[in-house]
Every structure is written in structure tokens, then in C-alpha cells.
Amino acid sequence: MPIQLLQQAAAANEWLAITPELMLALLALLLLVLELVLPRQLHTLIPATAIVAQIVIALGLAFNFDSAFTGPGTAFNGLLRLTADGQFLRLFFLVCSIFVCLLGTVCLAKQRMPRVEFYHLVLIITAAMMLLAQSNHFVLFFVALETVTVGFYILVSYFRESPLSLEAGLKYLVMGALSSSILLFGIVLLYGAAGNQALPGGSPNSMNFDQLRIFLTDNPGNFLASAGIVLVLAGVAFKIGAVPFQIWIPDVYQGAPTPVTAFLAVASKAAGFAVLLILTQRVFAPYQGLVIPVLSVMAAATILFGNLAALTQHNVKRLIGLSGVSHAGYLMIGVIAAYHEPHAIGAIWFYLSAYLLASFAVFGVMAHVAGPNDADQELDHYADLARDQPFLAAVLAIGLGSLAGIPPLAGFMGKLLIFVSAFKAGLYPLLAVAIAGVVISIYYYFGWIKAAFFPAWRPTDAGLPQAAVPARTPVNLGVRIALTVLAVTSVLLGFYQGAFGQWILTR
Amino acid sequence: MxxxxxxxxxxxxxxxxxxxxxxxxxxxxxxxxxxxxxxxxxxxxxxxxxxxxxxxxxxxxxxxxxxxxxxxxxxxxQGGVKRPFKKMTAVASLASLGLMLVGVSMLGSRGHLATLPSPAAAAAPVGAVLKNYAELLFTTYLLPVQVMGFLLLIAMLGVIVLSKKFEGMEDIK
Missing domain, CATH: 1.20.120.1200 (NADH-ubiquinone/plastoquinone oxidoreductase chain 6, subunit NuoJ)
Known part of the structure; x- marks a missing residue:
């Protein structure tokens, strides 16, 4: 009997289905071992190992995109659902993690900090995000989400010699714990409501998304389930930084080390949207009448708040954080449009990819312009960047142009796809708000470009003290190649979408 | 009872x-x-x-x-200093009191908690028997348990990274 039981357990847990996650976790452990066994002189090889191994995993994943063992279906007793979207998100998070590690090599060189743990944490968070984006059960969902969140608590306060980093870590801890508890309360209400076997569709296994959906279809207008749905959505909105749960964004983005800010802005937001799409489109689909108004109000408020608040910022990390809030708003319009227009999901993936390319280009430049004090990155520090380091200035201009949605760049195509889906879905008021938001955003994005390209005004009176600008870091070869790839892809993806465009239309 | x-x-x-x-x-x-x-x-x-x-x-x-x-x-x-009462505190308390009243009244009017039929002879809950509980952890929920292991690992690493003294460590420049 025990042997049979073991065989059953082994058959139900298809470890091959999560090969990329396993490889990342093993790589993370390998880094710690390498730090122990390698002599000190060779420790500089560890970040290189992490980056090269991740590129290999990413290539393996890309070549096996449609392979059999990762095809659609559930694994681990229905805890995971393997889909084409999940496969895309795996690749997305892996690419994010590669760039974060690369930025980490630039930023950690300016600090007195342990190095290897940073890469270890980034890898574990990436693996957990991959699981999160494919989860089909609230237990795995919550465990993966907590792994991501706990990892970010540490990463945000990683530069612990800077008080701002510690403050950001504490704020993120408190707000993260609050959002997790709200989310958990929602999950418990849903579990309790759907676990009542006296109601039609009730099942003891009601944490499973498929079971929960059956229950919600059979019981429209159940009050407890509605309350649970609103609480779960609020918890997810915390993670993506949608209004009214955006309060932590500026301080945390400013205090966190630059690579972590990039990780939060791109990967954490994408994970939030992956979860939001799974929940709203698949699980809560029978409760559209409740979900659509809630998301619509939040999307409009998020776009307006993000853009208006970013107008007055002088610290570039706060600026990019608040502009990220508005990007979350545009993406939420895509989520609402996906109810009527299936192409909207592909549009969201394209928007996120364009956002990844542009954001990492901008963060790459920020990592080089920043001095030893990572939280202090003002717009004034970009004075004469175009004259001193034309390469960085060009990458910055392309990245910011793409974020603003200037026509030939990828960011424009992303916004266009989302807006076309919203138009087809008939969301005219939201579309008007979004276009107004885009117009406002051009002001602050171009203010930043202006700071880098146009000659800065300097007091002619020699007696006045000059504003101190931190020394800029020279760009090394690896980062130069990465930034070139980001900028060139941002331009190319605007003209020609190729196989990727095919995939998002037909997925 | x-x-x-x-x-x-x-x-x-x-x-x-x-x-x-x-x-x-x-x-x-x-x-x-x-x-x-x-x-x-x-x-x-x-x-x-x-x-x-x-x-x-x-x-x-x-x-x-x-x-x-x-x-x-x-x-x-120590107990800490008592903060002075501000206008905003009063507004916030009133707003949260109002929200709570709305929530409770909604639960009372639409919750129908009392009218739910009692569940028909449900099996003994999983949490009651230690053996069932453990068996589930090692079969159905094996993956979350493994992920929890990594969560504890990074939590431990985080404590070390955020609190250890670096003085005298040659590894750190």
C-alpha cells in the first residue's frame, strides 16, 4: 500500500512540467555553493555565471516554446495550468531577470555589500513569479506570491547603508503585509462561500480556480463571494500599484536600489497583470457585472493620478515610479477590453514587452548616471549627458520616447494595440481618459530628454556654488551590448513585429 | 451549546x-x-x-x-507620548465608522448567512486528523511545500544580508 501511494504521488507531481523553474532554483543554489568553494579572486565570475546560465535557460525555453511536456493542461493535481500565456510569461520574467542581474553588476560595484545573495534572490523571485503566472489554485498562488513578496522585502532594503533604502524596505514590508492580509481575507471568503456543499456547485476543493469558477457560475450574486472578489482584486491592485493602492510606489521606488526598482517596475507589474488576467478572465468571469465597473473606475483614476503626480517630480526614480502607475492604468484598460475583445490579451503582452525594453533601457542609463548614493538621482544630474556620453543619451531618448509612445517606437505600437482593442470593445470614456493621460505624459518624458540634451542653464556669477553632479560610470562592453540590443529592438519592434506579432494575434 | x-x-x-x-x-x-x-x-x-x-x-x-x-x-x-487630537483624525474616524456601518448593514441585509441550509453530513474535516493532513502535504500540496522551503531559505538569507556586520570581511570591498 505505501508503495502504491508513493507511485500515485509520483505520477501526480509532474516535475518535468516546471523544468525552467527547477533550473532557476538549482542555479540559485549553485551560486551560493560557488561562493563557498571558489577562491576569492574568482568571485567576480559568479554574476557572469548567473547571467550566462540564464541566457542558456531562456534560449532553451524559446526553442521549446510549443513542446509537448509544457503544452496546455494541468499539472500537480490541478495546482498548475500550463498555457501558451504562461509560457510567454516564463520567457518574459527570465529576460527581466537577466537584465536585472546585468544592472546589478553595475550598481553593486558602487556599494560595499555582499554580492552573491543579490543574484540568488533575483533568481528565486523569478522562479516564483513563473509559478505565480501559471497557478491554478489559491494555495500555490498565495505561496508563490509570498515568496516573491518576501524576496522583494529583502531586495528593496538591500543597500542597507542608505537610510532611504531601509525606509523603503520598511514601508514596503508594512504595505506588503497589509495587502497580503487583504488578499488572504478575500481568498478565505471565497473558499468559505464556495466550500458550502449545500449550495449548487459548492465543493470541498474550492480553492481550485476551475471549481471556484463552476461555483460562481451557479451562484450569481452571492454576497460573500462578491466581497471576496473585491478583496482579492484590492490585494492584486496593491501589487500593480493601481489607485487607490498606489501610496507606496514613489517612496519604495526611490529608496530601492536601481536594479530592484527596475525589477519591481517591470517584472512585479507583469506578474500582477498575469494574475489579474487569470482571475478576471477565467475565474471571476461570471461576476463581470461587479468586476468591470470596479476595474474601470480604478483604471481611469490610475491613469490620471499617475500622470498628474509625475508632472512635479524632480527625482527620476519617483518620476519613473509614478509614470509606471499610469502604465498600469493603460494595461487595466486592456484587461477590461479583454472581456469583449480576445485580442486585447495579446495587446497586453505586447505592451508589457515594449515596456520591458524601454524601461530597462532607461534604468540602464540611470544605473550609470547615479553616484554612490543610489536614492539621490535628480533630473539636474542629466545635464550635458548628450555631450559627455552620447551613447547613453541616445539610449535614454529611445527608451523615454518608447515609454511616452512616440510613433516609430515599440511603445507606440503597444499603446495603439491596447487602444484599438478598447475602441472595438466600446470603452469610449476610458479611451478619452487614456489619450489625455498620454498627452500629459509627453510633458514629463520630454522634460527628462530636455535635461539630457539641451545645454543646462548655469549661473554666470562665479561666486554661486555649482550643483554637485555625481561622477558617471563608464559603460563596459557587456552592458553596452545589452543597451544597444534594448534600444535597437525598441525601434525594430515598432516597424516590424514578425513572429511575435503573429503569436500575439493568434494565441 | x-x-x-x-x-x-x-x-x-x-x-x-x-x-x-x-x-x-x-x-x-x-x-x-x-x-x-x-x-x-x-x-x-x-x-x-x-x-x-x-x-x-x-x-x-x-x-x-x-x-x-x-x-x-x-x-x-515606554508608553509613548499621547498624540494631540487632530481634525483629520476625527474625519478619518467618522469615514471609517461610516464604511464599517455600511459593510455590516450590507452583510446583514444581503449576506443571508442565517438562511443557508446546514451542510449535509460532511466528512470529518481534513485538519482533524494529523495523518490526513500530513498525507495531503506530501501528495497534493507537494509543490507549495517545496516552494515554502525556498521562501524560508531566502528569508534566512535576507536576515543575514540585512543584519550581519561587514567589518573585517575581506570579501567586501
Whole structure:
């Protein structure tokens, strides 16, 4: 009997289905071992190992995109659902993690900090995000989400010699714990409501998304389930930084080390949207009448708040954080449009990819312009960047142009796809708000470009003290190649979408 | 009998939770937290979840609250200064009171909690028997358990990275 039981357990847990996650976790452990066994002189090889191994995993994943063992279906007793979207998100998070590690090599060189743990944490968070984006059960969902969140608590306060980093870590801890508890309360209400076997569709296994959906279809207008749905959505909105749960964004983005800010802005937001799409489109689909108004109000408020608040910022990390809030708003319009227009999901993936390319280009430049004090990155520090380091200035201009949605760049195509889906879905008021938001955003994005390209005004009176600008870091070869790839892809993806465009239309 | 016990434990738990927030003295707050957890453990016993009740008492009421008390006494925290009453506090309290009233009235009018038919002869809850509980952890929920292992690993690493003294370590430039 025990042997049979073991065989059953082994058959139900298809470890091959999560090969990329396993490889990342093993790589993370390998880094710690390498730090122990390698002599000190060779420790500089560890970040290189992490980056090269991740590129290999990413290539393996890309070549096996449609392979059999990762095809659609559930694994681990229905805890995971393997889909084409999940496969895309795996690749997305892996690419994010590669760039974060690369930025980490630039930023950690300016600090007195342990190095290897940073890469270890980034890898574990990436693996957990991959699981999160494919989860089909609230237990795995919550465990993966907590792994991501706990990892970010540490990463945000990683530069612990800077008080701002510690403050950001504490704020993120408190707000993260609050959002997790709200989310958990929602999950418990849903579990309790759907676990009542006296109601039609009730099942003891009601944490499973498929079971929960059956229950919600059979019981429209159940009050407890509605309350649970609103609480779960609020918890997810915390993670993506949608209004009214955006309060932590500026301080945390400013205090966190630059690579972590990039990780939060791109990967954490994408994970939030992956979860939001799974929940709203698949699980809560029978409760559209409740979900659509809630998301619509939040999307409009998020776009307006993000853009208006970013107008007055002088610290570039706060600026990019608040502009990220508005990007979350545009993406939420895509989520609402996906109810009527299936192409909207592909549009969201394209928007996120364009956002990844542009954001990492901008963060790459920020990592080089920043001095030893990572939280202090003002717009004034970009004075004469175009004259001193034309390469960085060009990458910055392309990245910011793409974020603003200037026509030939990828960011424009992303916004266009989302807006076309919203138009087809008939969301005219939201579309008007979004276009107004885009117009406002051009002001602050171009203010930043202006700071880098146009000659800065300097007091002619020699007696006045000059504003101190931190020394800029020279760009090394690896980062130069990465930034070139980001900028060139941002331009190319605007003209020609190729196989990727095919995939998002037909997925 | 079970109903009245439920109300007793529920009111006890909520009263202790209010005590945690309202107490100015941190030691009293921690003690209230312990009583609050005891109340929740009582609720679990009423639901036949003996294992959860025992774990709650052992881990939370025992270990975690003891840790809280230890740290509170180590830091020697005083009651703190009473903050002046501001207009915003009054507005915020009124707004939250209004929201709570709306929430409770909605639950009362639309919740239909009392009219739900009682569940038909449900099987013994999973949490009641230690063996079932363990079996589920090692079969159905094996993946989350493994992920938890990594969570604990990064939590441990985080504590080291954020608190260890770096002086005298040659590894760090």
C-alpha cells in the first residue's frame, strides 16, 4: 500500500512540467555553493555565471516554446495550468531577470555589500513569479506570491547603508503585509462561500480556480463571494500599484536600489497583470457585472493620478515610479477590453514587452548616471549627458520616447494595440481618459530628454556654488551590448513585429 | 451549546484584538494578542480542527508572542507620548465608522448567512486528523511545500544580508 501511494504521488507531481523553474532554483543554489568553494579572486565570475546560465535557460525555453511536456493542461493535481500565456510569461520574467542581474553588476560595484545573495534572490523571485503566472489554485498562488513578496522585502532594503533604502524596505514590508492580509481575507471568503456543499456547485476543493469558477457560475450574486472578489482584486491592485493602492510606489521606488526598482517596475507589474488576467478572465468571469465597473473606475483614476503626480517630480526614480502607475492604468484598460475583445490579451503582452525594453533601457542609463548614493538621482544630474556620453543619451531618448509612445517606437505600437482593442470593445470614456493621460505624459518624458540634451542653464556669477553632479560610470562592453540590443529592438519592434506579432494575434 | 460557545469565543477574540490596538503599554498589548490567539484556537476547536488549534497555541501563542515580549522588554519601550487630537483624525474616524456601518448593514441585509441550509453530513474535516493532513502535504500540496522551503531559505538569507556586520570581511570591498 505505501508503495502504491508513493507511485500515485509520483505520477501526480509532474516535475518535468516546471523544468525552467527547477533550473532557476538549482542555479540559485549553485551560486551560493560557488561562493563557498571558489577562491576569492574568482568571485567576480559568479554574476557572469548567473547571467550566462540564464541566457542558456531562456534560449532553451524559446526553442521549446510549443513542446509537448509544457503544452496546455494541468499539472500537480490541478495546482498548475500550463498555457501558451504562461509560457510567454516564463520567457518574459527570465529576460527581466537577466537584465536585472546585468544592472546589478553595475550598481553593486558602487556599494560595499555582499554580492552573491543579490543574484540568488533575483533568481528565486523569478522562479516564483513563473509559478505565480501559471497557478491554478489559491494555495500555490498565495505561496508563490509570498515568496516573491518576501524576496522583494529583502531586495528593496538591500543597500542597507542608505537610510532611504531601509525606509523603503520598511514601508514596503508594512504595505506588503497589509495587502497580503487583504488578499488572504478575500481568498478565505471565497473558499468559505464556495466550500458550502449545500449550495449548487459548492465543493470541498474550492480553492481550485476551475471549481471556484463552476461555483460562481451557479451562484450569481452571492454576497460573500462578491466581497471576496473585491478583496482579492484590492490585494492584486496593491501589487500593480493601481489607485487607490498606489501610496507606496514613489517612496519604495526611490529608496530601492536601481536594479530592484527596475525589477519591481517591470517584472512585479507583469506578474500582477498575469494574475489579474487569470482571475478576471477565467475565474471571476461570471461576476463581470461587479468586476468591470470596479476595474474601470480604478483604471481611469490610475491613469490620471499617475500622470498628474509625475508632472512635479524632480527625482527620476519617483518620476519613473509614478509614470509606471499610469502604465498600469493603460494595461487595466486592456484587461477590461479583454472581456469583449480576445485580442486585447495579446495587446497586453505586447505592451508589457515594449515596456520591458524601454524601461530597462532607461534604468540602464540611470544605473550609470547615479553616484554612490543610489536614492539621490535628480533630473539636474542629466545635464550635458548628450555631450559627455552620447551613447547613453541616445539610449535614454529611445527608451523615454518608447515609454511616452512616440510613433516609430515599440511603445507606440503597444499603446495603439491596447487602444484599438478598447475602441472595438466600446470603452469610449476610458479611451478619452487614456489619450489625455498620454498627452500629459509627453510633458514629463520630454522634460527628462530636455535635461539630457539641451545645454543646462548655469549661473554666470562665479561666486554661486555649482550643483554637485555625481561622477558617471563608464559603460563596459557587456552592458553596452545589452543597451544597444534594448534600444535597437525598441525601434525594430515598432516597424516590424514578425513572429511575435503573429503569436500575439493568434494565441 | 456550540452556538453560545462560538459567540463567547468570538466576542472574547474581538475584545482582545481591540485591546491589542488600544493599549498604550506594549507588554499589555502583546499579552492581549496572546489571549486573542487563544480565542481563535477555541474557535478552531469548535470546528473540530484540533490540530490547527494545537499548532496555533504552540507556535503563535507560545513561541511568537514570547518573542514579541522578549523584544519589547529588550528595547524597554515606554508608553509613548499621547498624540494631540487632530481634525483629520476625527474625519478619518467618522469615514471609517461610516464604511464599517455600511459593510455590516450590507452583510446583514444581503449576506443571508442565517438562511443557508446546514451542510449535509460532511466528512470529518481534513485538519482533524494529523495523518490526513500530513498525507495531503506530501501528495497534493507537494509543490507549495517545496516552494515554502525556498521562501524560508531566502528569508534566512535576507536576515543575514540585512543584519550581519561587514567589518573585517575581506570579501567586501
Amino acid at each position: 456550540a452556538d453560545s460557545l462560538f459567540y463567547i469565543f468570538a466576542f472574547f477574540t474581538v475584545a482582545c484584538a481591540v485591546g491589542v490596538v488600544a493599549n498604550r503599554n506594549a507588554v499589555n498589548g502583546a499579552m492581549c494578542l496572546m489571549l486573542c490567539l487563544m480565542g481563535i484556537a477555541g474557535l478552531f476547536v469548535l470546528l473540530d480542527a484540533y490540530l490547527l488549534a494545537a499548532l496555533l497555541v504552540l507556535v503563535y501563542a507560545g513561541a511568537v508572542v514570547a518573542l514579541f515580549l522578549f523584544i519589547v522588554m529588550l528595547l524597554d519601550m
